[in-house]
Amino acid sequence: MTLRHRHLLGIEGLAPPEITAILDLADDYATLNRSGDKHREALRGLTQINMFFENSTRTQASFEIAGMRLGADVMSMPMQASSIKKGETLIDTALTLNAMHPDLLVVRHPQSGAVNLLAQKVNCAVLNAGDGRHEHPTQALLDALTIRRAKGRLHRLTVAICGDIAHSRVARSNIHLLGKMESRLRLVGPPTLIPAGAADWGVEVCHDMVEGLRGADVVMMLRLQRERMDGAFIPSQREYYHRYGLDAEKLAHAAPDAIVMHPGPMNRGVEIDGTLADDINRSVIQEQVEMGVAVRMAAMDLLARALRADREEGVV
């Protein structure tokens, strides 16, 4: 199986069989990652550059480990401190890096669409590690893998995505992915944090947490993105926690075997009760982190195969 895409810019452009193929391969890598010899050679000889224009510890580490386990030469550019500050444009930075012949570029950028723009200007594979409020495809894939391992399927599940939908690229990628896999989606949050037009996405929109959680198989909490908020969205964190924070009482309205997810980093006591987040019977938050490495290995492996095939044909 190879992807028919050069880049992984979002879930929107993926077909369900491609999603399944990535998840199947990621399952294998998840097994590998639990074994004593975690090293493979799928990316041997390839150079992976991580460009994070936005602070990230977890995702960057996850991509670094994934690349190293597959034998790539990995380097991470601290973009926050680099030439962007000196006035260089995104395109110039991309062209400069492109001249160093990377094979995989992993990019996170604070603006929606910036990674698409960059991908047009380089001749290697680009992985979107999150662009603005647009997409975060590997997060949706790792969420899907986590759900599939817990529930055995991705179709006919009721998934409640709760909280700050407006500022969340995680939500958008998950909506694409779970919609494609034929699950039923509910977006739950205060009206100020549900973007205008969301009701036309083929999802249910709820402004009441209890109603939104009723019968849900999966409860996906989102981080309240205070750094992206440029005005009044919620009156206070304590009111938000009271109305939309996930605690055992609200979770009781979900299906008895519902799992609780969070893309991290969590604001304990803001969107999720700390004890609940640590409850190994309900919370799969640690498993999400684990699956993150496996999914990124699978995605980079498949992109590298596509890239190598293209290069043999002389397309690149």
Added chain:
Amino acid sequence: MHLSFVNARLIDPEAGTDAPGTLHVAAGQIVDAAPPAARKIDCGGRCLAPGIVDIGVKVSEPGERHKESYRSAGAAAAAGGVTTMVTRPDTLPAIDTPEVLEFVARRAADASPVRVLPMAALTRGREGREMVEIGFLHDAGAAAFTDCDRVVTSTKVFSRCLTYAAGVGALVIGHPQDPGLSDGACATSGKFAALRGLPAVSPMAERMGLDRDLALVEMTGARYHADQITCARALPALERAKRNGLDVSAGVSIHHLTLNALDVGDYRTFFKVKPPLRSEEDRVAAVEAVASGLIDVISSMHTPQDEESKRLPFEEAASGAVALETLLPAAMRLYHAGALTLPQLWRALSLNPARRLGLPQGRLSPGAPADLVLFDPDAPFVLDRFALRSKSKNTPFDGQRMEGRVLGTWVAGRRVFGDDT
């Protein structure tokens, strides 16, 4: 030079007719009868119409001549059938003193083959604090006063500007937009913008801005033109104001009549304009409002931007599109779709803008200036942005199939575009 255009399809927006005929020109004016020794121009059944009067053209002089000069804009206008460019003052520095206005007028006279009427800023530096010398600038020939896409946020300052302009008899052009609601937005809110994760504004911000402006116009009795009305929700307010006898008119850009929010696709910054492209429902409503005459004027809103200012993430990219050369072929889309007749189009492209500015253009009747465009409404072509005469190539129509080609343009009876054969 005396001319007789024979075998023409005459588009007369004043009479509302589209009929075969002959048009005579003597001494730069349209005349009744064939002048002696007139040169015959066989139009071959093609359309002959008054030249386009385009309110709101940005020529990037002074300040950013690399984006567009009077020479390049003038050439583009001539090739697009635009015979009068009413230019914007959002230059660097802004056209906010009689001296800068005079500089611009001189540059235009030297370099542009078509007529140029510069507008002046309404407030100094377009900063919304102090009014410009409206009287001096009016006397120096400022066609209208506008801060372009910057809304004068202080209602007190804006009301004083309107009051003073009313005393001078000057036209004020506003950009109806609630600045608070639209702050930071680069798309129209809805399903698509939300999926793309772009900061978006409801079209309601336009209605709020228009409501405010119209209230101040009612208070001050000023002559007011809204540069762009692009959504259905703003139309009832405009209709009411006109019915109540306020001296108001409204325009719309050709882009808002022919494109919608979905055209942005995967963050294509050439489709980033101000206000942002609207929903299809709003586009249709705007077209209908042009047909009914509620929206008076169609403009190119020609805004040159270089590659550097467009090759950026969508939010950071500059707004605006060049359109002098694509205005007519884009308008032909509305004609071919059956949405507007040619006389209706020319009423909005030529007659109404000329009337609003007190110009004699826009008519085919004797005594009117011989500012004319000869075009084939059916000639198909694929637009290549690098073939445009503008220095900047930021057109949303790049690579698109279009119909409608300008064959000749005349200003005061003098040919400024097309082969003289």
